[in-house]
Amino acid sequence: MKTLPSLVLSSLVAGALAAGCGCGGKTSTPTAPPAGGGGSGDGGGGAPPAKAGGPYMVAPVSNGGTISGTATWSGASVPVAASTKSTLPGEMRDAKEACDHPSNVVQELLVDAGSKGVANVVVFLKGISSGKALLAPATLDNKNCVFHPHVVIQPAGAAGLKISNSDPVGHNTHLFPKKNEDFNSKIDQGQAPLVWPKDQGEKLRAEGPVKVGCDLHSWMSGWIFVVDHPYYAVAGRDGKFSLTDVPPGSYELHAWHEWTGKDKQWPDGSRIQKSVTVAAGGTVTADLTLSDSGLAWK
Numbered sequence: 001m002k003t004l005p006s007l008v009l010s011s012l013v014a015g016a017l018a019a020g021c022g023c024g025g026k027t028s029t030p031t032a033p034p035a036g037g038g039g040s041g042d043g044g045g046g047a048p049p050a051k052a053g054g055p056y057m058v059a060p061v062s063n064g065g066t067i068s069g070t071a072t073w074s075g076a077s078v079p080v081a082a083s084t085k086s087t088l089p090g091e092m093r094d095a096k097e098a099c100d101h102p103s104n105v106v107q108e109l110l111v112d113a114g115s116k117g118v119a120n121v122v123v124f125l126k127g128i129s130s131g132k133a134l135l136a137p138a139t140l141d142n143k144n145c146v147f148h149p150h151v152v153i154q155p156a157g158a159a160g161l162k163i164s165n166s167d168p169v170g171h172n173t174h175l176f177p178k179k180n181e182d183f184n185s186k187i188d189q190g191q192a193p194l195v196w197p198k199d200q201g202e203k204l205r206a207e208g209p210v211k212v213g214c215d216l217h218s219w220m221s222g223w224i225f226v227v228d229h230p231y232y233a234v235a236g237r238d239g240k241f242s243l244t245d246v247p248p249g250s251y252e253l254h255a256w257h258e259w260t261g262k263d264k265q266w267p268d269g270s271r272i273q274k275s276v277t278v279a280a281g282g283t284v285t286a287d288l289t290l291s292d293s294g295l296a297w298k
Ligand SMILES: [Cu+2]
Pocket: 142, 145, 170, 171, 172, 214, 215, 216, 217, 220
């Protein structure tokens, strides 16, 4: 039932999908790159250098910086009139109602009515080799006949992604990775969580987005984004995001959103990048816009 752009103009709901951004919008432009930039973190009191090309290494970060910003809708108009019935994934009334009325489900593009903040933009550093500890492994839940959260980050080096089912009905979670291991399995009501990759010896190899669907409920749509370190964030309902404890240095900052515009130009969503330099204890602001032309840095 994915007609054109699924979109909801919704008022902010405290706590919902929040990325925990406490950034406050304060901008601090780094004056000069610290010595030993390029992500090795070996200058300015950052993390010690990691072996180039090796796996991510956890190391103490002192005087780390912050990269924060807001993603907002910048199109001439919001592409689709909001449905007053629309709700976020996980906010449906109950599973049966949700499964019986899939048209209520809005997932691909969430724009806040007041601020025009865009939820679910993934922002991450590319190629950072050492720093803070990996975050706790994520869980992708089948909840009220949608995936919750709608976009889930999975660190490549962490234990597998748990896939659970909180619904009183069965699901069949189907992942569509291009490079990582396939996954296609039913998960019954009350069943213990499954894990991707199924073979725990199998590591996720490729960073990037993986489409998720359910073979039993065609409207169910979600994304897993594989990142090989903990420096990532998913924009909350207000479009805000924040990467914290970043070792001082220069990095490639990447941003991704699934929105493909009316013409479906980007099968794997829209992705952009730019260089940023984080000074010791500093804050870099990296605001974004999203429109039918895709993502752009502001
Ligand atoms: Cu399902």
